[in-house]
Amino acid sequence: MNICMAHRGWSGKAPENTLAAIRLALSEPGISAMEIDVQLSRDGVPVLIHDFTLERTTTGSGLVMNHTLEELRALDAGSWFGEEFSDERIPTLEEALLAVKGRLTLNIELKATSDMYPGIAEKVLELLEKHDMKQEVYITSFDHDLIRQVRQLDQEVVTGLIVLGRPVLMLEQMEEAGATILSMGYPYLTRELALAAMDKGYKVVAWTLDDPRDIRTVMSWHADMQICTNHPDRMLALI
Template structure:
């Protein structure tokens, strides 16, 4: 059965990458995965936020990496979505791990390059070790070198390449990075590629599917294709 993965938490119902969005997803037993975005504060703490800048989803301004955790925690990360969520804060990855442990698979996207956030892989792996959650997560990124670095640091954690486009030698790139997950933007993913990857032992995540017709089409390709969506309720109608 296709796994339903909530994109940035249940971001169709609550502000993305917030504890409320995470808890909403956890409250629905049929949601078996949650995708989140992780960056580092200026003082090196892994936090949840998608954009490299603060303006879209918080009351702050400037780059995430230029603000300490204390400064980031002072920002409102909810009222942009709806005034009902005023006062939502940017959560730390550690807070999310504590909430999710034993309940759901977590897809941790590193929103970075190894040059932009030196040490991000080590810091995330350290938290996973501390909370004994290495087998409950996967780590993904657009930066293939960063994923290779994660694999070199710890070969026991599942890793994946995120791809927007349809590059040649896709499966060869997975092998070169030591990754076992292909996470691809659904307009570029084909039934043939998805099935080939699955047959060769890779996991496949299609993102971000919000139209019911698109969800139903991709689900029909193979029962093991995971669906990442902002609106899990639209997928669960078909499950």
């Protein structure tokens, strides 16, 4: 059965990467996976935010990494989407884990390189260990070295490579990184590549699909395709 994955929570209905968006996704039984973005505060706490800078989705400015958790938590992370979300704050990863535990699969994207956020892999894995959630998540990243680092630290956690483009030897890169999830931007993903990856035992996530015609197309490729969307309702209407 095709997997409906809510992108940054239900970001079509609530501000992305907030507890409001997470709760909305949890309220819909048809959503069985959720993607979130994780960075570190200046004092080393994993937090949910996509951009490396604060301006687009908060009332703050500057780099996320230059602000302590206390400073980040003081920002309004919801009014940009709608005044009714003015009380939303940047959540910690731990808050997100506690919200989703036992309810769906969480795709944790590490928005970093290992050099940009030293220790990010260890800190995320520590939280997964603390809350006994290693079997409930994927850890994914554009940075292959970071995924290799996660694999070296913990063989239990499922890992994936995020790809925008159509690299040569894609499946060989997956094997070299020890990843079992291929998360690829839909404009570059073909049915042939998706099926070839699945034949090797990999899971395939297509992102970010919001047009029902595109969603229907990818659903038709294989029953196990995972579709990451800002608008899960559009996909669920087709199932």
